[in-house]
Amino acid sequence: MESGGCSDEVLVECLAAIDELLVRPFPPTSFDDAIQSGGPNHHVRVLRASHDFWEDIGGEAWHRADAELRACLDALGAEFTARWGDPFDVDLWSYLIAGSEGAEVPDPLDLLSQLAVSMRVWSLADRGRWLGLTVGQGDTELPLELLAVVGRTPVPAPSVPGGA
Numbered sequence: 001m002e003s004g005g006c007s008d009e010v011l012v013e014c015l016a017a018i019d020e021l022l023v024r025p026f027p028p029t030s031f032d033d034a035i036q037s038g039g040p041n042h043h044v045r046v047l048r049a050s051h052d053f054w055e056d057i058g059g060e061a062w063h064r065a066d067a068e069l070r071a072c073l074d075a076l077g078a079e080f081t082a083r084w085g086d087p088f089d090v091d092l093w094s095y096l097i098a099g100s101e102g103a104e105v106p107d108p109l110d111l112l113s114q115l116a117v118s119m120r121v122w123s124l125a126d127r128g129r130w131l132g133l134t135v136g137q138g139d140t141e142l143p144l145e146l147l148a149v150v151g152r153t154p155v156p157a158p159s160v161p162g163g164a
Contacts, residue, residue, distance in 0.1 A: 006072035014047045014076055014148070021045055021150045022129065030107070041152040042108040048072055048146040062144070069135045069146045073120070076133055076148075080122050087120040088158040090132065108149050109156055112136065115147070123155045130155040 006014075021043045030039040035046045050065035081087060096113035099105040105113065112119060115136030122131045132149035 005068070006075040010048065010072060011075050011079075014072060014146075015079060017045055017047055018076070018131065018148045018150075021148060022124070022127065022131065024150075026152060037108075037111065039107050041106070043148075043150045044108050044111065045148045046145045047148050050144040052141055052143050054141045065144050066135065069144055072146055073133050073135055077120055080131065080133075084122045084124060084131075087122045090119045090121050090156045090158060091117075092119055092134070093117050108151060112147070112149065114138070115145070119149065119156075121155060121158070123153075125153065128153050132156075 024043060026040055026042065027038045028040060031037060037044045048069055050069065051061070053062050053065075056062050077087065090109075092109065092113040095105045095109045099110055099113065112132075112134065115138060116134040119132040119134040124130060130151050130153060132147075132151070134147050134149070135144060136147055137144045
């Protein structure tokens with residue numbers, strides 16, 4: 001990853017990957033590989049990933065990587081807001097809690113709730129899909145990832161202001 005914000009080259013690559021996901025048919029069965037996963041109702045793609053943090057004792061590298069990925073998320077978000085209007089936030093933590101209490105949480109929300117706390121979502125009702133962006137991490141030593149998610153409608157419930 002480059003240091004600083006999100007370069008124009010990276011932004012163009014990420015936009016192309018997302019635009020491709022938006023038109024790709026959903027797979028008939030679930031799959032998972034190094035940079036993407038999917039199922040009958042969703043696609044998840046790693047757009048950017050940091051290095052791991054095994055040697056990051058003070059957390060400085062983590063904070064730099066987080067800032068860089070969030071800069072890319074913000075740049076992508078600005079593009080999508082210009083295309084489709086304002087997004088809303090989805091509280092992924094509530095899905096994690098529900099799953100831990102035995103509720104069935106559908107993918108991709110089950111997967112995402114184990115990686116991130118919240119997700120920005122744009123509804124693309126005319127396409128029968130929604131687009132989500134988040135920064136997540138599987139464990140403290142693992143890389144941070146900028147994730148794009150395309151799901152079949154209905155859209156996940158937005159966060160309730162002031163509540164969980």
